[in-house]
Ligand SMILES: Nc1ncnc2c1ncn2[C@@H]1O[C@H](COP(=O)(O)OP(=O)(O)OP(=O)(O)O)[C@@H](O)[C@H]1O
């Protein structure tokens with residue numbers, strides 16, 4: 001969909017190129033994240049795609065056509081742009097801001113009104129906001145209006161420059177979820193810039209990791225980058241918790257679950273001993289094939305069998321859609337050192353620290 005071939009940009013008066021021989025290919029419907037330290041050329045690359053900046057050399061093509069073959073204003077009709085720092089027009093209302101492009105394109109008033117209603121719903125803002133001014137919104141709300149404005153004329157391509165940088169981590173996580181939901185529905189081709197590696201991992205189908213001068217260090221899906229960083233720069237950039245980050249991308253359903261030391265209700269002390277010996281635990285759980293009543297320590301077991309023991313509940317209940325990171329958290333914060341997995345109320349099995357570690361090393 002978008003091809004950048006040997007792109008360089010040297011700003012006037014500068015000795016060194018801001019972007020030096022950069023190439024990248026972005027597929028249709030893909031969300032690609034450009035990530036890298038401040039000043040490495042991310043914004044410059046993004047602005048070359050919609051010709052706000054002209055490259056010194058190299059070519060950019062969209063759907064096979066070089067972008068300098070059409071006039072910039074024509075090109076930009078097909079490219080929504082969310083700029084760094086939002087940049088809403090302060091004297092226009094939220095509604096007017098959102099439909100800036102349709103107005104420039106002379107859509108009818110009826111079409112513009114109905115598009116406004118769609119857009120405000122799309123970014124999950126209350127329609128009551130339409131008549132407010134940007135100064136009357138929170139930072140997170142303004143960012144959503146910025147996203148709505150970029151989507152107004154339904155462009156196939158969306159360029160987003162640090163769209164959620166200015167908000168606190170909770171609002172940011174929420175806006176990321178809004179974008180994911182939106183992308184699942186709209187399937188735009190999106191190039192998003194951030195310097196937050198966690199944001200890149202959460203949002204990107206593929207991540208391009210850049211160093212100074214727009215040097216492409218690695219371009220791959222998040223799981224691959226986390227499993228196999230191309231070099232020290234990438235490994236450093238990913239941080240020391242690379243393994244844990246990777247766990248956040250793997251669902252519990254991806255690994256084989258252990259049944260664990262579970263005995264049936266009414267089991268004898270001998271059956272408990274057999275079960276705990278098999279799993280090497282000092283605790284056991286009681287249940288049926290599909291239910292789990294709770295667990296107890298072997299030390300609490302008398303000669304009377306399991307029905308006389310007071311059971312502790314499993315406190316963290318995870319589902320197959322939970323991530324291995326959630327499972328690890330349950331493992332390290334429970335006395336049993338396992339995470340119990342349920343589908344609805346049905347007990348599926350347990351995740352152990354060994355199983356998580358085996359998956360990381362795979
Ligand atoms: N108009 C300009 N004139 C001269 N140099 C510029 C201009 N714009 C950017 N630069 C330089 O080009 C380099 C890349 O800038 P760019 O804005 O692309 O970085 P960035 O990766 O987006 O950084 P940040 O994460 O801080 O937004 C920087 O060294 C910057 O100082």
Ligand SMILES: [Mg+2]
Nearest residue numbers: 042043044084
């Ligand atoms: Mg920038």
